[in-house]
Amino acid sequence: MTINNKYKLPNLLNCKICIIGLGYVGLPLAIEFSKIKKCLRTGKILKRTIFGFDLNKKRVKELISGEDHTKEIDEIDKKELKSINFFSEENANIEADVFIISVPTPIDENNNPDLSSLKSATKSVANFIRKREKDTLPVLIIESTVYPGTTENICVPILEEITGYKLNMEFVCGYSPERINPGDKTHRLPSIVKVTSGSNKETANWINDLYSSIIKAGTYKAKSIKVAEAAKVIENTQRDLNIALVNEIAKICKLINIDTLDVLDTAGSKWNFLPFRPGLVGGHCISVDPYYLTYIAQRNGYDTDIVLAGRNLNDGMSEWIIEQLILEAKFKNIDFQNARILLLGLTFKENCPDIRNSKILDVIKHLNKRDQIPYIFDPFMIEKKKLSGINFRYLTKSPLDQNDKYDVIIISTAHDEFKNIDSKNWRRILEENHIIYDLKGIIPRDLKPLRI
Ligand SMILES: NC(=O)c1ccc[n+]([C@@H]2O[C@H](COP(=O)([O-])OP(=O)(O)OC[C@H]3O[C@@H](n4cnc5c(N)ncnc54)[C@H](O)[C@@H]3O)[C@@H](O)[C@H]2O)c1
Structure with a gap:
């Protein structure tokens, strides 16, 4: 026309x-x-x-x-x-x-x-x-x-x-x-x-x-407006599904007692292995856009087989992470109920202040269900936002600038500030018997972190 x-x-x-x-x-x-x-x-x-x-x-x-x-x-x-x-x-x-x-x-x-x-x-x-x-x-x-x-x-x-x-x-x-x-x-x-x-x-x-x-x-x-619209939602759907796959691989690796990231690095030595990492899928793009695709599919009489399966798997990761943490606490004889837990990072993405749909909030909800009120520090959240439905203690200063020690530290967002902490400083804020749960694969391996 x-x-x-x-x-x-x-x-x-x-x-x-x-x-x-x-x-x-x-x-x-x-x-x-x-x-x-x-x-x-x-x-x-x-x-x-x-x-x-x-x-x-x-x-x-x-x-x-x-x-x-x-x-x-x-x-x-x-x-x-x-x-x-x-x-x-x-x-x-x-x-x-x-x-x-x-x-x-x-x-x-x-x-x-x-x-x-x-x-x-x-x-x-x-x-x-x-x-x-x-x-x-x-x-x-x-x-x-x-x-x-x-x-x-x-x-x-x-x-x-x-x-x-x-x-x-x-x-x-x-x-x-x-x-x-x-x-x-x-x-x-x-x-x-x-x-x-x-x-x-x-x-x-x-x-x-x-x-x-x-x-x-x-x-x-x-070629058309509709093609451009579809291209956008499938870009993020593809990412979501690829992450779901490595999340499933992470679950299997855990059962057979091998480190997922080591496995992915090894497989990644092949030229066509895609470098996706397991973890929480939050934010308002990857965790949302697949639903736009399933919506239009359903409106046209088709129930997607794998897109929603990927979504469900990724949405279930926060609970699985807490289950792993509790297993590790039992193994290490840490009294989980009374443990001081610190979460580092609340925003859904590193070096960004965006908190919308952050799945770390789900991790906190699962901790709250187990009567745990964790400490939180996130350098990108300048002030404590009014977050309804979750209970946490908010640190306004880096834990490194305070004298407290923690039984459990969960590294939930890979902000540069956390990546730059060395082993000596991590040990300074950890109890002797501790768990350092590295959801991002950024902690020195000599600290023997629990990894996803
Ligand atoms: N943020 C990302 O990473 C990203 C990346 C690619 C695409 N997108 C898409 O881009 C769109 C915008 O995302 P965003 O992250 O910039 O959102 P945002 O929430 O950061 O910004 C949206 C802005 O729109 C304003 N707004 C809301 N309703 C309005 C209205 N009726 N009239 C005028 N202003 C209004 C809000 O006040 C807000 O400032 C979304 O569709 C999102 O999915 C976002």
Whole structure:
């Protein structure tokens, strides 16, 4: 389908871009659009205006003051915050041409997709578009993770209903999934190939050109919006299943009394053995996206065989970890009930302050069920968050800066700060008869850690 000739796509060099949802995904994107002044593809000068919209007033205030609690942008890029026009009012008059949505897409208590933020953000876009001078075709791009079909079957009808405009006549749309890995300083937005797609050929090319103007690694134009949506969820589903496999291998290794990581390192000497590691699978991507895939499969009459099996296995790891700990305590004659237990790391990912869906919270729940209230230290959690349903004692200072000793230390997140502790310092905070449970494989082997 080609575009209605009456309106043209916006000028790529000086278009006005509004990012909706300024979290781990939206903020780095807004910064990148703002800071790249010369098109990476053509070398032409870019004179774009960047808007940033977030319903969360506190977040907008923080960004206006030049701060970012997600720590996803470095000190140099922080200066760029001043060039972005932030706002949080849904009824604002925004004269943007391009609207990019990057709001959360979690699951509900029944593991079904919760698209409420995406729908509400689309309504905001519809209202912005409705008020705008109609000189060019407005472009809607979804970056949030969704199941295949969401952009065209959920977002487009909302936009059409509120504005009265028709897709590919008075507005166009596309989907470009985000693939960043928060806390990872190597794989950043500009260095990851960006998948793009559009509601017709011209739009797909336009959106591809838009992203290739700022992404050093380049772009990959998907065959359709649905293909791009599906690609995103299967990337994370594949990771989830691969981790489930090594988690199962870990259980078997434990039964036959060999170290799982030694086995994986040995198998990894073969060129085509994939380097997955066992562990807890938390966060809002790998532990959530497979449910988006199973949802659309079920809606089409297919119950997945292995995707949910992998999910269940990974979700059961926190309980298995505690069972292993109790077995080790018995073996070492440690009174588990009265043991002082310290958990190092609460965030779901290393060097990142994100705590959403952290499975370490499940580990704490299992300890609480056994009347244990563990101590917690996490350098990335600046203040004790109000976490409901779990009981723990929160350390505001590193245990290394205190004089207490622990019977059990569980290394649950591989923050660099923990990786850098040497054997001597670990011994300083451990009782003579102790367990050091290294869920991340980062502790010196001379300490004889219990490993997953
Ligand atoms: N964080 C990641 O590692 C990552 C990686 C790839 C893809 N994703 C996907 O990207 C999307 C965003 O994730 P995130 O981690 O950036 O989320 P986030 O929670 O860090 O940020 C989302 C922001 O959107 C705002 N918001 C919510 N509803 C809104 C609305 N209706 N209008 C305006 N703003 C609204 C929130 O206040 C928040 O600031 C999700 O679909 C996620 O699955 C995330």
